[in-house]
Amino acid sequence: ITAPVIAIDGPSASGKGTVAQRVANALGYGYLDSGSLYRLVALAGQQAGVGYDDEAGIAAIAAALSAEFRGDQVLLSGNDVTEAIRSEEMSAASSKVAALPAVRAALIERQRAYRRWPGLVADGRDMGSVVFPQAEVKIFLTASVEARAERRYKQLIAKGVAANIRPLLQDLRERDERDASRSVAPLRKGEDAHLLDTTELSIEQAVDAVLGWARDAV
Ligand code: C5P
DSSP: OOOOEEEEEOOTTSSHHHHHHHHHHHHTOEEEEHHHHHHHHHHHHHHHTOOTTOHHHHHHHHHTOOEEEETTEEEETTEEOTTGGGSHHHHHHHHHHTTOHHHHHHHHHHHHTTOOTTOEEEEESSIIIIIOTTOSEEEEEEOOHHHHHHHHHHHHHHTTOOOOHHHHHHHHHHHHHHHHHOSSSOOOOOTTSEEEEOTTOOHHHHHHHHHHHHHHHO
């Protein structure tokens, strides 16, 4: 018998990372931010000078990736890259490497290894469909693209970073399009996933909804 998994999938800037982390804390479960793995692969590819269209080259980097999560810190080969992987450049680059089938295949077992007792909350695009198809709870967490752009905008302003809504909207639309139209593990709500639209919800309301489904299933 394996540890329970709560799979939370959805588009960029939907707030699923924040919700997933809080649900994990509330339940005492581990947390996997699968998107950061694709971000790490993109950064490692850039550092190694491998082009994002070199599928075999990027897949080799993914297979050999030295990634470590220490609290809120993300380490690549022992170096703190927490901020570096969050740049707009790496956001775009990660969705390019994530479209390469060999890269996704190279990361599957690494992601499954995070399933440990007492349980795991995993967030990404294909947690419920590909990585943990047997997950006890599957959630498709989304919000309107305008609401997501506004949240990203407020985050940037709060961090003291100059930002404009328009390019943020444009970037989210492009990434949504790339994530939803790729041939492997496209982003879409599975029939067995609960839909959680957070356009009009607070973080607390979203967390409570997930905890409610978890209580029923686990
Ligand atoms: O979630 P986050 O925005 O950090 O993910 C970065 C990119 O990695 C996404 O744009 C998506 O293309 C890709 N990704 C993926 N599958 C996952 C998680 C992320 O393809 N499970």
